[in-house]
Amino acid sequence: MTEKGAREEQARPNTNGEMDNPPTAGETKALAPKPETPNLLQSAKDAEVANAPYELLRVDKLGFYFGENKVLKDIELPIWRNSITSLIGPSGCGKTTLLRCFNRMHDLYPNNHYEGQILMEGRNILDKNEDLIWLRSRLGMVFQKPTPFPMSVYDNIAYGLKLKKITNKPRVRELVEKALRQANLWDEVKDRLKENALGLSGGQQQRLSIARSLAVSPAVLLFDEATSALDPISSAKIEEMMVELKKEVTMVVVTHNMQQAARVSDYTALMWLGSLVEYGETTEIFTRPKMKMTERYVAGHFG
Amino acid sequence: MKPHMGRIWRNRLALTLATCSALLGLALLFIILYDIIRHGLSSLNLELLTEDPAGPMGGGGLKGAFLGQGLLTLVATLVGAPLGVLAGTYIAEYGRDKKISKAFISLCDLAMSLPSIVVGIFVYSLLVKPFGGFNGWAGAAALAIIMIPLVTRTTETMLAMVPWTLREAALALGSSYSQVIIKIVYRKAASGILTGILLAIARVAGETAPLMFTSFNNNHFELALGKPVASVTVTVFQYAGSPYETWIDQAWAAALVVTVVVLLLNILGRLAVKWRF
Numbered sequence: 001m002t003e004k005g006a007r008e009e010q011a012r013p014n015t016n017g018e019m020d021n022p023p024t025a026g027e028t029k030a031l032a033p034k035p036e037t038p039n040l041l042q043s044a045k046d047a048e049v050a051n052a053p054y055e056l057l058r059v060d061k062l063g064f065y066f067g068e069n070k071v072l073k074d075i076e077l078p079i080w081r082n083s084i085t086s087l088i089g090p091s092g093c094g095k096t097t098l099l100r101c102f103n104r105m106h107d108l109y110p111n112n113h114y115e116g117q118i119l120m121e122g123r124n125i126l127d128k129n130e131d132l133i134w135l136r137s138r139l140g141m142v143f144q145k146p147t148p149f150p151m152s153v154y155d156n157i158a159y160g161l162k163l164k165k166i167t168n169k170p171r172v173r174e175l176v177e178k179a180l181r182q183a184n185l186w187d188e189v190k191d192r193l194k195e196n197a198l199g200l201s202g203g204q205q206q207r208l209s210i211a212r213s214l215a216v217s218p219a220v221l222l223f224d225e226a227t228s229a230l231d232p233i234s235s236a237k238i239e240e241m242m243v244e245l246k247k248e249v250t251m252v253v254v255t256h257n258m259q260q261a262a263r264v265s266d267y268t269a270l271m272w273l274g275s276l277v278e279y280g281e282t283t284e285i286f287t288r289p290k291m292k293m294t295e296r297y298v299a300g301h302f303g
Numbered sequence: 304m305k306p307h308m309g310r311i312w313r314n315r316l317a318l319t320l321a322t323c324s325a326l327l328g329l330a331l332l333f334i335i336l337y338d339i340i341r342h343g344l345s346s347l348n349l350e351l352l353t354e355d356p357a358g359p360m361g362g363g364g365l366k367g368a369f370l371g372q373g374l375l376t377l378v379a380t381l382v383g384a385p386l387g388v389l390a391g392t393y394i395a396e397y398g399r400d401k402k403i404s405k406a407f408i409s410l411c412d413l414a415m416s417l418p419s420i421v422v423g424i425f426v427y428s429l430l431v432k433p434f435g436g437f438n439g440w441a442g443a444a445a446l447a448i449i450m451i452p453l454v455t456r457t458t459e460t461m462l463a464m465v466p467w468t469l470r471e472a473a474l475a476l477g478s479s480y481s482q483v484i485i486k487i488v489y490r491k492a493a494s495g496i497l498t499g500i501l502l503a504i505a506r507v508a509g510e511t512a513p514l515m516f517t518s519f520n521n522n523h524f525e526l527a528l529g530k531p532v533a534s535v536t537v538t539v540f541q542y543a544g545s546p547y548e549t550w551i552d553q554a555w556a557a558a559l560v561v562t563v564v565v566l567l568l569n570i571l572g573r574l575a576v577k578w579r580f
Binding site: 103105108110133134135136137140141143144145147149150151159160163164209212213216 | 400468469471472473474475476477478479482486487490491
C-alpha cells in the first residue's frame with residue numbers, strides 16, 4: 001500500500017516546498033499550538049498533570065442570537081479533556097447551535113452574534129479577533145451527513161494536512177494511514193486509497209470524514225448527529241471508535257439517540273428551549289437526575 | 304359512457320398534440336440537416352480546408368476563414384470563459400445573500416436574450432470606429448461578450464448545486480473560503496462548468512451577425528488580429544448571396560463543416576456532464 005500511496009502522491013502536481021522541508025521541521029512547527037496556548041505535554045511533570053481531569057473548554061454565560069432572537073440563554077458548561085460530552089434535548093432546543101459556537105461555524109452567516117465567553121485554556125475563542133482558521137483546525141467537526149470531498153480517499157485525508165503545510169510525502173502518508181486507522185477505516189480502504197471517496201458506503205464515508213478531521217490532530221472533535229443517518233452496524237463502529245479515541249481527543253456529541261448518549265459519553269448535558277437544564281456525569285443524568293424534567297426526558301416522556 | 308371517459312379523451316388529445324408538435328420540430332431540424340448535408344457533401348473536399356480562396360471560376364478553399372473563425376473563437380473563449388466563471392463564482396459564493404447577485408442574474412438573463420447583432424453594433428462603436436477599421440480583436444470581443452453571460456449563468460447554477468455541508472466541512476477543517484472554492488467547490492462542479500463553457504463555445508462558433516460589424520471578412524489569409532480577419536460564417540453569408548455557382552457550392556460545404564463542428568461541441572458538452580473526477 002505504501003507504494004500505492006507513493007504513486008498517488010507523485011501523481012499530484014505541485015506539492016511545493018517538498019525539497020526544502022527536512023522530514024519533520026516544517027510540520028512540527030505547523031502542528032505546535034500557538035505560543036499563547038500553554039502546551040501541557042511539554043515536560044514529564046506536565047504529563048502527570050495531563051492525566052488529571054482538566055477543563056479544556058469552559059462555556060461561560062454563553063448567549064447566542066439569530067438576529068434579535070435569543071436562541072441560547074446563559075449556558076454554563078465545562079468540557080473535560082479526553083472525555084465525551086453529549087448534548088441531548090428535543091429538536092430545536094439549541095444543542096446544534098451550541099455545538100456550532102465551539103468552532104464558530106455561525107460566523108459564516110450574517111445577522112447573528114454571541115454573548116459571554118467560551119474559554120479554551122483561558123483564551124476566549126469567541127473573541128472577535130480570534131483566528132478562525134486556526135481555531136477550526138483545533139476543533140474539528142463531523143456533520144450529520146457524510147461529506148466526502150470529490151477526490152480520492154487518500155487526497156481527502158491529505159487535504160487537511162496540506163492546509164497545515166505538511167507536504168513531506170512520507171510524513172503525509174504516515175499521517176494519512178494513522179488517521180484512517182484511528183477511524184477504524186484503514187483495513188477497508190487500504191487497497192482503494194486512489195479511488196474516488198464517493199464510491200465508499202455511507203458508513204465508510206462518515207468514518208472518512210472523521211479520519212479527515214483527525215488527520216489535522218485537533219484538540220476537540222464536535223459530532224453533529226454524526227451517526228443519525230447511518231445503519232446500526234455503521235453507528236456501532238463509530239461509537240466503538242469514539243471510545244478508543246478518548247485517549248487523544250476530547251469529544252462533544254450532539255445526539256437524538258438517548259442510548260448512544262448513555263453508552264458512549266462520560267458527561268451529559270440536557271438542553272431545553274435554548275437553556276441548559278442539567279449537566280452531570282452520564283450515569284448520574286440517566287439514573288439519578290436532579291431535575292424532574294431530566295428524569296422525564298431520559299425516560300422518553302417528552303421530546 | 305363511464306364518467307371518467309371525458310378525462311381519458313382529454314388526456315389522449317393532449318398527448319397527440321404534444322407528440323405532433325415534437326415531431327414537427329424534430330422534422331424541421333432533420334430537414335435542415337438533410338439539406339445541408341445533401342448540398343454540402345457534394346462540394347466538400349480537403350482543399351476547402353487547406354487552400355486559399357480562388358476566384359469565382361472554381362477551385363481554392365477557405366483556409367483563412369476556418370483558421371480565422373477558430374482564432375476568433377479561441378481568443379473569445381480565453382477572455383470570456385474565465386470572466387464568466389469568475390462572475391458566476393461571485394454570484395454563487397461571495398455575493399450569495401446579497402441583492403446585487405439577484406440583479407446580476409437578471410442582467411445575465413437579459414444579456415443572453417440580446418440579439419447578437421446588437422452586440423456587434425455595440426462593439427463596432429467601441430472597438431472599430433475609434434480605431435479606424437475592422438479588426439479581429441473587435442470580432443473576438445463581440446464573441447466574448449456573448450459568451451460571458453452564458454458561462455456566468457451556468458457556473459452560478461452549477462456552484463449553487465454543490466451542497467452547503469461540503470463547504471462547511473472544508474471550512475471546519477480550517478480552510479479559507481477561497482481555498483474551499485478552488486479546491487472543493489470547483490472540483491465538485493467542474494463537469495457542469497465545463498459543459499457550460501463548451502455549450503457557450505458552440506453558441507458563438509456559429510455566430511455571423513456580431514462578426515459582420517467587427518472582424519468583417521478578408522479575402523487574403525490574415526491571422527493578425529489588428530486587421531480584418533476572415534470567418535466561415537461571414538464568408539458563407541457573402542458566398543451564398545453571390546451569383547457564382549462555385550461560391551454557392553463552397554458556402555454549402557462550409558456551412559456543413561460549421562454545423563458538424565457545432566454539433567460535435569454540443570455532444571461533447573452533453574458528455575462532459577457525466578464526466579467525473
